[in-house]
Amino acid sequence: MMIRLPLAFCAVAMMSMPALAQSGPAIAYTTANLNMRAGPGTNYPVITTVPQGGGVTVFGCTANFSWCDAAFANVKGWVSGKYLSYGVQGSYYGRPIPSAGVYIGVPRYSNNYPIYRRPPAVVRPVQPIYPRYPRRY
Template structure:
């Protein structure tokens, strides 16, 4: 898959608090949205492709949102889907050791930042699934032309993640998968497993 670089965002990253920490190289385990701020309510400014590297600058205390920098710019990612080398082992950032030395960054003070907009949570899965590949053009057109109100869930929209039963899945004529707008991102979902099989970008 083509690597997608994300543009620079002025002021997207906040100064680290406390002592200086070393930046940590990380890699995306799946195609991952890069957002303008720490939460699904912020716009997507790019994609960190599966296997693509970036530099982790820090994470909000008690949150899974972390700031990264890459040659194409800076932004925020959900750390369930990035790994780093901690103590000689590659570990998902949210499962890093307590003494990993990741800097703590303060959350934004803008009006967009909130943790009260979620109606549930996206469940990340350790067992990866293959994306179905690009769907037929008419499927993408249907989803775009029949946009529905987004559901905001704690987490990020990635292939393989599971949606809670409370999220209504919409039918697509003559197509096996359903669709939904989660965190303002359209995605195709297997109605049997409720797992995301493709993220429409």
């Protein structure tokens, strides 16, 4: 009887480990060139394109993991969850985020999704044009 109780606690602790293993954002990789959008849907404008194999940080997903709030190269936006694979070594490595997200602890949004803006365009300063006068020496 004394041995069974500690074994039961160990079993419960081991079963809860996958959910506790992930605290904070998840790391994932894209399985295709992926448009990052301002919101969770194709009706939102494209902010940037994440190349195939690009690493993204996933902050949360919609309830069914179809869209994920992510960051890539200092740009934050929404990407399709079905083109993301979990990128941390372990039993869920390489699995699609929609099937692994619950087990690795990716937060889910039920509503009030953040909507992002396009990053500001790079504006280069205008070089003044000076008239060319013949040089006189």
